[in-house]
Amino acid sequence: MKLLEERILQEGIVLGQDILKVDGFINHQVDIELMEALGQDMAEHFKGQGITKVFTIESSGIAPALFTARYLGVPMVILKKQISKNLQTEVWQTEVASYTKDVSYELTLAKNYISDTDHILIIDDFLANGEAATGAVRLIRKAHATIAGVGILIEKAFQPGRTKLESQGITVYAQASIRAFEDGRAVF
Numbered sequence: 001m002k003l004l005e006e007r008i009l010q011e012g013i014v015l016g017q018d019i020l021k022v023d024g025f026i027n028h029q030v031d032i033e034l035m036e037a038l039g040q041d042m043a044e045h046f047k048g049q050g051i052t053k054v055f056t057i058e059s060s061g062i063a064p065a066l067f068t069a070r071y072l073g074v075p076m077v078i079l080k081k082q083i084s085k086n087l088q089t090e091v092w093q094t095e096v097a098s099y100t101k102d103v104s105y106e107l108t109l110a111k112n113y114i115s116d117t118d119h120i121l122i123i124d125d126f127l128a129n130g131e132a133a134t135g136a137v138r139l140i141r142k143a144h145a146t147i148a149g150v151g152i153l154i155e156k157a158f159q160p161g162r163t164k165l166e167s168q169g170i171t172v173y174a175q176a177s178i179r180a181f182e183d184g185r186a187v188f
């Protein structure tokens with residue numbers, strides 16, 4: 001998507017070999033108009049597939065997922081990285097390891113927000129190693145729901161995330177796909 005690629009080129013900061021900082025419009029300060037345009041594009045891409053819910057993983061996926069769900073006309077559900085003490089209900093859980101941050105967490109979903117009749121679209125900001133998205137896939141499959149696909153804002157195509165998901169039969173749509181970083185710039 002040209003709009004996102006241009007913004008990455010204008011404001012993204014490349015750190016080291018493989019990290020793109022987008023704190024000014026996605027990860028810290030959030031550009032709401034951009035999020036709406038991305039959400040609308042996601043909804044357009046996945047419409048007509050009988051999607052019943054949009055799932056995302058806290059925290060940076062929430063903004064685009066919200067607009068995607070709005071344009072699809074379905075609820076949005078946030079997969080939690082930590083169990084809330086107030087979550088007094090039965091949950092589905094799966095462990096996710098994050099390579100970038102060198103931590104692992106229990107991805108958690110209350111059982112009353114998913115059923116075996118749900119057809120779910122997963123939205124997240126980055127696809128790198130694909131651990132977070134694969135965790136979401138595991139969780140949804142535990143609940144015997146089905147998956148329409150994974151919608152990603154920024155894919156780092158030189159990392160194994162897409163291959164990991166596609167090898168499990170999951171369709172991936174990325175709005176910006178970065179082939180490499182060259183001279184401190186993203187190459188799409």
Ligand code: G4P
Pocket residue numbers: 018019020021022027057058059060061097098099100101125126127128129130131132133156161
């Ligand atoms: P994975 O989610 O694809 O498996 O990748 P990984 O374990 O490597 O990523 C861990 C976290 O780092 C994820 O965010 C992911 O979105 C983020 N990340 C990966 N590569 C980049 C990058 O180049 N730039 C930025 N800005 N983030 C990257 P998270 O821990 O789920 O955090 P958040 O959603 O709360 O922001």
